[in-house]
Amino acid sequence: xxxxxxxxxxxxxxxxxxxxxxxxxxxxxxxxxxxxxxxxxxxxxxxxxxxxxxxxxxxxxxxxxxxxxxxxxxxxxxxxxxxxxxxxxxxxxxxxxxxxxxxxxxxxxxxxxxxxxxxxxxxxxxxxxxxxxxxxxxxxxxxxxxxxxxxxxxxxxxxxxxxxxxxxxxxxxxxxxxxxxxxxxxxxxxxxxxxxxxxxxxxxxxxxxxxxxxxxxxxxxxxxxxxxxxxxxxxxxxxxxxxxxxxxxxxxxxxxxxxxxxxxxxxxxxxxxxxxxxxxxxxxxxxxxxxxxxxxxxxxxxxxxxxxxxxxxxxxxxxxxxxxxxxxxxxxxxxxxxxxxxxxxxxxxxxxxxxxxxxxxxxxxxxxxxxxxxxxxxxxxxxxxxxxxxxxxxxxxxxxxxxxxxxxxxxxxxxxxxxxxxxxxxxxxxxxxxxxxxxxxxxxxxxxxxxxxxxxxxxxxxxxxxxxxxxxxxxxxxxxxxxxxxxxxxxxxxxxxxxxxxxxxxxxxxxxxxxxxxxxxxxxxxxxxxxxxxxxxxxxxxxxxxxxxxxxxxxxxxxxxxxxxxxxxxxxxxxxxxxxxxxxxxxxxxxxxxxxxxxxxxxxxxxxxxxxxxxxxxxxxxxxxxxxxxxxxxxxxxxxxxxxxxxxxxxxxxxxxxxxxxxxxxxxxxxxxxxxxxxxxxxxxxxxxxxxxxxxxxxxxxxxxxxxxxxxxxxxxxxx
Amino acid sequence: xxxxxxxxxxxxxxxxxxxxxxxxxxxxxxxxxxxxxxxxxxxxxxxxxxxxxxxxxxxxxxxxxxxxxxxxxxxx
Ligand SMILES: Nc1nc2c(ncn2[C@@H]2O[C@H](COP(=O)(O)OP(=O)(O)O)[C@@H](O)[C@H]2O)c(=O)[nH]1
Ligand SMILES: [Mg+2]
Numbered sequence: 094x095x096x097x098x099x100x101x102x103x104x105x106x107x108x109x110x111x112x113x114x115x116x117x118x119x120x121x122x123x124x125x126x127x128x129x130x131x132x133x134x135x136x137x138x139x140x141x142x143x144x145x146x147x148x149x150x151x152x153x154x155x156x157x158x159x160x161x162x163x164x165x166x167x168x169x170x171x172x173x174x175x176x177x178x179x180x181x182x183x184x185x186x187x188x189x190x191x192x193x194x195x196x197x198x199x200x201x202x203x204x205x206x207x208x209x210x211x212x213x214x215x216x217x218x219x220x221x222x223x224x225x226x227x228x229x230x231x232x233x234x235x236x237x238x239x240x241x242x243x244x245x246x247x248x249x250x251x252x253x254x255x256x257x258x259x260x261x262x263x264x265x266x267x268x269x270x271x272x273x274x275x276x277x278x279x280x281x282x283x284x285x286x287x288x289x290x291x292x293x294x295x296x297x298x299x300x301x302x303x304x305x306x307x308x309x310x311x312x313x314x315x316x317x318x319x320x321x322x323x324x325x326x327x328x329x330x331x332x333x334x335x336x337x338x339x340x341x342x343x344x345x346x347x348x349x350x351x352x353x354x355x356x357x358x359x360x361x362x363x364x365x366x367x368x369x370x371x372x373x374x375x376x377x378x379x380x381x382x383x384x385x386x387x388x389x390x391x392x393x394x395x396x397x398x399x400x401x402x403x404x405x406x407x408x409x410x411x412x413x414x415x416x417x418x419x420x421x422x423x424x425x426x427x428x429x430x431x432x433x434x435x436x437x438x439x440x441x442x443x444x445x446x447x448x449x450x451x452x453x454x455x456x457x458x459x460x461x462x463x464x465x466x467x468x469x470x471x472x473x474x475x476x477x478x479x480x481x482x483x484x485x486x487x488x489x490x491x492x493x494x495x496x497x498x499x500x501x502x503x504x505x506x507x508x509x510x511x512x513x514x515x516x517x518x519x520x521x522x523x524x525x526x527x528x529x530x531x532x533x534x535x536x537x538x539x540x541x542x543x544x545x546x547x548x549x550x551x552x553x554x555x556x557x558x559x560x561x562x563x564x565x566x567x568x569x570x571x572x573x574x575x576x577x578x579x580x581x582x583x584x585x586x587x588x589x590x591x592x593x594x595x596x597x598x599x600x601x602x603x604x605x606x607x608x609x610x611x612x613x614x615x616x617x618x619x620x621x622x623x624x625x626x627x628x629x630x631x632x633x634x635x636x637x638x639x640x641x642x643x644x645x646x647x648x649x650x651x652x653x654x655x656x657x658x659x660x661x662x663x664x665x666x667x668x669x670x671x672x673x674x675x676x677x678x679x680x681x682x683x684x685x686x687x688x689x690x691x692x693x694x695x696x697x698x699x700x701x702x703x704x705x706x707x708x709x710x711x712x713x714x715x716x717x718x719x720x721x722x723x724x725x726x727x728x729x730x731x732x733x734x735x736x737x738x739x740x741x742x743x744x745x746x747x748x749x750x751x752x753x754x755x756x757x758x759x760x761x762x763x764x765x766x767x768x769x770x771x772x773x774x775x776x777x778x779x780x781x782x783x784x785x786x787x788x789x790x791x792x793x794x795x796x797x798x799x800x801x802x803x804x805x806x807x808x809x810x811x812x813x
Numbered sequence: 814x815x816x817x818x819x820x821x822x823x824x825x826x827x828x829x830x831x832x833x834x835x836x837x838x839x840x841x842x843x844x845x846x847x848x849x850x851x852x853x854x855x856x857x858x859x860x861x862x863x864x865x866x867x868x869x870x871x872x873x874x875x876x877x878x879x880x881x882x883x884x885x886x887x888x889x
Contacts, residue, residue, distance in 0.1 A: 346846055471873070
């Protein structure tokens with residue numbers, strides 16, 4: 094098998110190229126333990142088995158960003174057979190800076206001179222032959238969006254891998270001063286640090302030791318004495334008069350510049366480019382922020398309003414026909430009652446939960462891929478950075494935070510647009526404070542019952558409470574957990590480009606699938622567990638005697654000072670771990686003890702199928718009308734649900750307006766739901782941050798609810 | 814004089830980078846090298862960060878980071 098690693102600058106069209114080559118064979122995952130996407134594909138070309146690995150986009154191979162570390166670790170430890178270096182033809186010099194570093198590895202390189210169409214359109218002419226001479230590697234022009242040059246590229250790669258190419262990889266000449274130093278050091282390394290020389294490419298190792306690369310230095314405990322290091326540095330300083338890192342960066346950039354001058358000829362007069370014209374409007378001093386907010390609003394509305402009818406449809410199908418037919422089938426095979434209950438209320442309900450996220454996740458992934466590929470994401474960060482910095486966040490954090498109001502799950506997935514681990518984690522920790530759509534049913538029930546006169550204000554106050562606490566917690570985290578972590582904002586604003594539709598679809602599909610597969614397993618487990626808690630010991634008469642009820646009785650004490658210390662409420666809150674809207678359902682079940690009246694109406698399979706089809710068309714229609722009909726969010730409108738009257742009566746007896754409000758703030762804050770937790774675990778590869786989130790949110794929820802209830806009681810508000 | 818002092822439309826030549834370690838490294842990797850010409854394009858709507866052109870591409874950075882990049886503005 095031939096292993097090919099694809100490396101290149103961000104925005105060089107790497108993803109598009111990889112998708113064009115691998116298509117649906119692409120598999121999206123994460124690099125072990127980190128939040129960076131890993132894309133791989135195995136396929137055959139020309140009778141040869143190929144494994145394609147897409148490395149994260151990087152500007153350099155220094156060990157400072159996570160992406161860089163992953164890319165270089167892969168390259169030096171796994172030593173792929175060939176590196177495809179994707180180079181943006183319209184921005185040769187900066188792209189070739191990475192190429193120069195790749196060549197230090199001694200791994201065969203083939204350059205994909207991508208976005209060649211744009212370079213031609215600009216009147217840039219690139220002399221391919223002399224580029225191949227200068228760098229000693231094969232160069233193939235490609236236009237990834239139009240899939241041109243792909244066969245040439247793969248053929249060239251196979252030729253290089255089979256050792257039948259004239260071009261391979263060349264050791265660039267860094268000038269006599271540096272080269273003589275390198276020779277001395279290489280000799281010393283072999284003498285004194287042979288264990289390293291066996292593990293890493295020698296030339297690369299030499300320069301890393303020279304630069305004082307922290308990761309490599311660790312391996313020799315920071316002791317460079319065996320390298321005649323002092324003399325070497327003295328010598329270089331005398332010639333260049335600078336620190337070693339600057340010398341290396343200068344030498345490498347000089348190589349990139351020299352090559353660029355040699356191969357590129359472009360017209361004297363530069364046209365004003367489209368990107369400049371667009372930016373004059375989009376980044377305008379007055380229009381910048383409104384345009385950004387309008388765009389966010391559109392994305393939000395589109396995502397949630399368009400997907401809501403489908404979510405409802407899926408919900409209806411699963412809880413209606415699917416459940417019914419499962420019961421019929423289980424009845425036919427004479428399954429015991431508990432099996433039927435487990436399958437329908439545990440398994441099917443759980444799976445249904447995951448599937449309900451499908452529309453939202455896919456829509457959001459689509460938008461994110463589009464915003465990233467088009468170049469707008471970087472602008473969004475540019476516009477919002479000043480505001481977000483105040484709470485220790487990055488400009489790009491705004492987008493996931495806003496999405497959090499619709500649903501925390503895609504919002505947490507969206508933190509992957511951030512580059513820095515600290516920014517990602519901090520954003521993800523604050524997202525659960527954004528009041529999502531699933532909390533709305535609880536608000537509606539309680540606000541409708543207790544605050545029907547000023548329901549809007551009360552509801553609004555909950556959303557604001559979440560935002561204010563996010564700001565507070567952002568500042569707290571910045572000063573505690575993330576103390577001293579430098580926050581930098583050095584970001585390219587790439588030219589606007591049109592993402593290809595096919596590319597968008599493939600990517601959306603892969604990202605969505607990755608999430609669903611992972612989430613499905615866990616959610617299934619948790620919903621089975623909750624089912625067990627609620628129904629065991631088997632045959633309990635009273636929910637009070639079920640394990641859930643017993644647990645509720647124990648922890649109810651904790652809620653006493655908050656004004657809602659009954660076991661019923663406590664048990665409902667436990668089930669809220671699956672999703673917050675379930676709290677209402679559990680309350681209904683516990684308080685009202687309704688005996689499920691089995692629908693005896695006999696429906697044929699055909700009838701059900703027809704029903705599903707019809708309701709699907711209605712869903713499509715609704716989602717389309719939702720886009721155009723209203724300028725307000727469908728998903729955040731408070732529709733009073735009058736059907737729950739018996740439950741409302743019970744609630745009215747159990748809560749006072751004050752304890753109801755304390756309860757609502759607790760529900761808002763108390764923990765991320767299971768799906769959000771899994772999204773967090775997926776993104777960060779560890780349960781650690783999920784743990785942090787649970788602990789701080791429960792504490793925060795308790796403190797806030799306590800303050801509200803006790804404060805209100807002291808002031809004598811809303812007790813009656 | 815440092816980069817954060819230049820107004821949109823003004824050009825400078827990088828004289829020195831007054832910082833060490835990873836920030837300097839990052840800047841250099843992005844092409845912010847001594848002797849390089851840099852032009853300020855615009856400020857973000859909220860006044861910070863700024864956008865500059867360097868090495869034929871557009872880069873944005875916060876004023877805090879621009880402050881460590883010393884420039885000369887010889888009449889060009
Ligand atoms: N004109 C043109 N656009 C391209 C080409 N390759 C990619 N793009 C566009 O460049 C943008 C960035 O591409 P992407 O694959 O996301 O870049 P990545 O950051 O390197 O993964 C997208 O809008 C692509 O559609 C190309 O060969 N020609
Ligand atoms: Mg990409």
